[in-house]
Amino acid sequence: MNRKLKAIVIFIFFITTAHIAAAQTDMDAIMMGKKRFCVGPMYSYTSWKNYWEGTLKRDNQNLGTVSTQMIGLMGNYGITSKLNVLFSVPYVKTKATAGTLHGMKGIQDLSLFVKWMPIEKEMLGGVFSLYGIAGGSFPLTNYVADFQPLSIGLHSKTASGRLMADYQAGSFFVTASATYVLRDNVKIDRTSYYTTEMYYTNEIKMPDGANYNFRTGYRSEKLIAEAVVNKWNTLGGFDITRNNMPFPSNKMNATTVGANIKYVILPVKNEVSLVAGGNTTVAGRNMGQSTTFYGSVFYVLDFNHKAKTSTQPAKTN
Amino acid sequence: MKKFFIFSGFLIVAAAVFFAGCNKDIVGRTDNLSALAPANTDLNAGIWKPVLLTGPSEFAVPAPIATNTPEYIAQINEIKSWQADLTTDEKRIIKYWSAGAVLRWNEILRELVAKHNLPPYQNEDGTYPFPNANNPLAYPQFPFSNPPYAARAYACVSAAQYDALVAAWYYKKLYNRAAPYNVDATINVLIPKSDLPSYPSEDAVVAGTAAELLKLLFPGDQEYIQQKVEEHKRARILSGANVRSDIEAGETLGKLVAQKFVTRARGDRAGAAIGNQAGWTKLETDCIARGETPWYSLELPKRPPMLPVFGKVKSFLFDSLTAISLRPGPPPLVNSKDMKDETEEIFQMVKNPTRERTRIVHFWADGAGTYTPPGHWDAIAAEDFVTKNFSEVRWARNMALLNMAMGDAAIVCWDTKYFYFNPRPTQLNPNIKTITGIPNFPSYISGHSTFSGAAAAILGHIIPERAEQYNAMANEASMSRMYGGIHYKSDCTVGLVVGKNVGNYAVQRAITDGAE
Numbered sequence: 001m002n003r004k005l006k007a008i009v010i011f012i013f014f015i016t017t018a019h020i021a022a023a024q025t026d027m028d029a030i031m032m033g034k035k036r037f038c039v040g041p042m043y044s045y046t047s048w049k050n051y052w053e054g055t056l057k058r059d060n061q062n063l064g065t066v067s068t069q070m071i072g073l074m075g076n077y078g079i080t081s082k083l084n085v086l087f088s089v090p091y092v093k094t095k096a097t098a099g100t101l102h103g104m105k106g107i108q109d110l111s112l113f114v115k116w117m118p119i120e121k122e123m124l125g126g127v128f129s130l131y132g133i134a135g136g137s138f139p140l141t142n143y144v145a146d147f148q149p150l151s152i153g154l155h156s157k158t159a160s161g162r163l164m165a166d167y168q169a170g171s172f173f174v175t176a177s178a179t180y181v182l183r184d185n186v187k188i189d190r191t192s193y194y195t196t197e198m199y200y201t202n203e204i205k206m207p208d209g210a211n212y213n214f215r216t217g218y219r220s221e222k223l224i225a226e227a228v229v230n231k232w233n234t235l236g237g238f239d240i241t242r243n244n245m246p247f248p249s250n251k252m253n254a255t256t257v258g259a260n261i262k263y264v265i266l267p268v269k270n271e272v273s274l275v276a277g278g279n280t281t282v283a284g285r286n287m288g289q290s291t292t293f294y295g296s297v298f299y300v301l302d303f304n305h306k307a308k309t310s311t312q313p314a315k316t317n
Numbered sequence: 318m319k320k321f322f323i324f325s326g327f328l329i330v331a332a333a334v335f336f337a338g339c340n341k342d343i344v345g346r347t348d349n350l351s352a353l354a355p356a357n358t359d360l361n362a363g364i365w366k367p368v369l370l371t372g373p374s375e376f377a378v379p380a381p382i383a384t385n386t387p388e389y390i391a392q393i394n395e396i397k398s399w400q401a402d403l404t405t406d407e408k409r410i411i412k413y414w415s416a417g418a419v420l421r422w423n424e425i426l427r428e429l430v431a432k433h434n435l436p437p438y439q440n441e442d443g444t445y446p447f448p449n450a451n452n453p454l455a456y457p458q459f460p461f462s463n464p465p466y467a468a469r470a471y472a473c474v475s476a477a478q479y480d481a482l483v484a485a486w487y488y489k490k491l492y493n494r495a496a497p498y499n500v501d502a503t504i505n506v507l508i509p510k511s512d513l514p515s516y517p518s519e520d521a522v523v524a525g526t527a528a529e530l531l532k533l534l535f536p537g538d539q540e541y542i543q544q545k546v547e548e549h550k551r552a553r554i555l556s557g558a559n560v561r562s563d564i565e566a567g568e569t570l571g572k573l574v575a576q577k578f579v580t581r582a583r584g585d586r587a588g589a590a591i592g593n594q595a596g597w598t599k600l601e602t603d604c605i606a607r608g609e610t611p612w613y614s615l616e617l618p619k620r621p622p623m624l625p626v627f628g629k630v631k632s633f634l635f636d637s638l639t640a641i642s643l644r645p646g647p648p649p650l651v652n653s654k655d656m657k658d659e660t661e662e663i664f665q666m667v668k669n670p671t672r673e674r675t676r677i678v679h680f681w682a683d684g685a686g687t688y689t690p691p692g693h694w695d696a697i698a699a700e701d702f703v704t705k706n707f708s709e710v711r712w713a714r715n716m717a718l719l720n721m722a723m724g725d726a727a728i729v730c731w732d733t734k735y736f737y738f739n740p741r742p743t744q745l746n747p748n749i750k751t752i753t754g755i756p757n758f759p760s761y762i763s764g765h766s767t768f769s770g771a772a773a774a775i776l777g778h779i780i781p782e783r784a785e786q787y788n789a790m791a792n793e794a795s796m797s798r799m800y801g802g803i804h805y806k807s808d809c810t811v812g813l814v815v816g817k818n819v820g821n822y823a824v825q826r827a828i829t830d831g832a833e
Contacts, residue, residue, distance in 0.1 A: 061617035061618065062616055062617055098617065099617070100615055100743050100749075100750060100751045100754075100755050101750065101751060101754070102667060102670070102750035102751055102752050102802070103750070142672055143672075144672075144675055144679065146679060147679070147752075184341070185341055185343060188679070189675070189676045189679035189680050190679055190680055190682070190683075190687070191346075191680070191693075191696065192427075192431075192687070192688065192693075192696060193686075193687070194428065194431035194432060194686055194687065194688075197428065198424070198427065198428035198431060198688075199343065199345055200345035200346045200347050200348075200424070200696070201343050201344065201345045201346060203343045204343070205341050205342070205343050206341075241435060241686075242435065242438060242456065242457075243435055243436060243437065243438040244435050244685065244686050245685060245686060245754075
């Protein structure tokens with residue numbers, strides 16, 4: 001589900017990463033048990049007033065504050081306790097408080113991930129686990145990519161591979177991951193465009209991206225409280241020229257810091273949990289200096305015929 | 318450890334499968350054109366009517382050296398030695414330039430326009446700086462190639478290339494020196510052969526003309542332009558199309574003709590088109606005195622209007638009195654029911670734009686950072702001209718007709734805009750949020766509509782079988798400004814008519830210039 005954030009927020013121009021809370025996302029070390037399906041709606045609000053035009057930080061009186069609201073549906077199904085699939089579908093709406101530009105809205109990209117935990121072993125008094133996450137996203141609608149910063153996304157198909165390691169000792173945990181994101185070319189409505197040279201085509205070559213995520217905090221069955229640092233780097237791309245509009249293939253980088261809380265209110269078989277969190281951008285390039293808040297409710301459906309007999313590990317929900 | 322390898326393999330395979338066979342390299346529509354092989358060399362184009370030249374021989378081109386002289390043979394040998402070991406890059410430039418000199422220089426000009434079409438950022442005190450032609454690399458860089466600036470640039474360069482090629486064709490026929498491959502059959506010919514005399518080189522004429530004019534129009538990009546000139550000339554020798562003396566004579570002729578257009582451009586009043594604070598204030602007070610609501614800038618901080626005196630620039634196809642006579646009657650009064658209805662119509666259009674209408678808005682927007690609407694029409698024309706196998710001189714003539722029409726359309730349109738000084742829809746109803754940026758000048762009449770009306774008129778004459786499509790495109794370009802929320806219907810419908818009227822002057826010229 002964090003992936004959703006990435007699709008929606010990181011990838012959207014000027015909207016910096018919001019890391020969705022600690023609820024079975026593709027970027028956390030939490031696995032659903034076998035035949036258990038965690039699903040729920042989420043809402044996020046991102047806004048920025050200042051942005052980086054290349055490396056120059058500025059505001060824009062003709063945009064004011066740009067906001068992005070997102071309502072999404074996320075799900076995570078445990079094929080086994082070591083192999084999960086995850087999805088998310090967001091609806092996104094953008095707005096600028098000043099100037100004359102019309103906001104945009106629509107269903108954005110479907111994200112799908114497979115999350116595998118091949119290694120889980122006790123060491124140094126705790127549990128070490130290693131994860132591989134592979135997946136991708138693709139646009140569900142023909143939304144406009146070339147109206148940055150008010151486009152709802154970049155309309156690029158992506159494929160990503162992530163390596164993630166987690167260590168938990170008692171209720172303390174630390175998780176680190178690195179992701180490579182392949183991004184497919186996108187097509188825009190005009191027949192030519194200028195980046196650092198002229199292109200007589202409607203197709204844009206999108207630079208790939210890399211993401212690094214570090215999170216640590218308290219994790220138990222009942223409560224997760226964590227601090228998160230995330231760094232998104234576009235591998236290539238060009239800077240916005242002076243007083244120009246942003247473009248999908250800009251070099252968009254952002255480092256965010258944030259915190260999440262997950263609280264399980266009904267720790268029964270079909271548990272309900274609440275997730276809330278936020279983050280803010282501490283460094284960036286060709287993106288907004290954004291702050292994001294989000295919240296969601298998750299409901300777990302258990303498709304096991306019998307009540308579970310074995311106790312799940314603390315980090316398995 | 319075994320698990321780790323399986324697991325790494327899983328990641329790699331997953332990513333590879335997803336993007337299997339996916340090639341991200343993009344190819345421009347004109348990247349791989351075949352070489353220009355004119356259906357007709359237009360050998361008699363030396364008698365076509367020039368734009369500024371008093372006649373094709375106004376600038377003398379010396380008689381070429383004979384093909385049996387040692388000096389000429391040395392030049393043939395130069396081709397052979399250059400061809401002995403062609404690099405990949407040399408093959409690339411031969412292919413690139415062989416698509417057509419007028420085409421490639423038009424593309425380069427479009428690129429420079431797009432690069433420089435950016436409104437300057439404001440000063441600390443909320444005023445705006447203006448580019449300075451004498452210090453082009455300081456911010457804001459010179460020029461700000463907005464639509465009127467661009468329209469004039471396209472017109473100047475195209476008209477100059479046309480005149481220079483008419484002169485070149487005159488000398489080609491006069492001196493009748495065969496192309497090097499027709500003199501020495503052992504030369505490796507990497508371009509289509511032609512019976513057209515090669516002295517002076519039409520490619521060098523076009524390059525020389527462009528280089529000389531672009532010094533004036535894009536003074537900060539000289540290194541890039543000069544690099545293109547050298548590459549172009551080199552490509553022609555490498556390909557066996559020209560000997561060095563063809564190139565030298567052509568470049569010299571091109572520069573001489575261009576200097577005449579530079580002189581004209583220095584005196585065409587474009588330099589004063591920005592106006593000054595007193596003039597900007599007067600536009601507002603005059604409008605109020607007429608009992609009307611004046612336009613004001615919707616940018617923050619308020620930006621001075623774009624080139625308010627551009628309507629006084631000297632036109633190519635008619636005199637200044639005719640330019641004024643082409644100005645249409647007034648738009649509906651701001652407080653009239655008609656204007657209220659027109660404003661409401663735009664509000665309804667932009668409330669919930671459809672994807673298709675947004676596509677149309679963005680397809681034709683040609684706003685900041687693009688080659689502007691005249692550049693878009695040049696691109697449309699160029700891609701159609703490619704299919705016609707015009708000779709270089711006919712390419713230039715057709716581009717000149719198109720760009721003089723659009724350059725003059727800019728003049729009449731800007732004259733009209735500042736004569737009426739009419740507000741944009743969003744000024745009358747701030748709830749109108751636009752699907753593209755609102756240009757920083759008055760509403761009536763629509764620039765896109767005027768450019769497009771003019772372009773469709775002349776292009777429909779040049780390629781009659783496409784006339785209907787050109788009109789449909791012009792209508793769509795015009796409507797895109799209403800869909801975008803930045804123009805009223807009357808701006809667009811009147812703009813199309815005015816554009817067509819201007820375009821008809823180009824049609825009249827086309828009928829009488831000796832090329833048809």
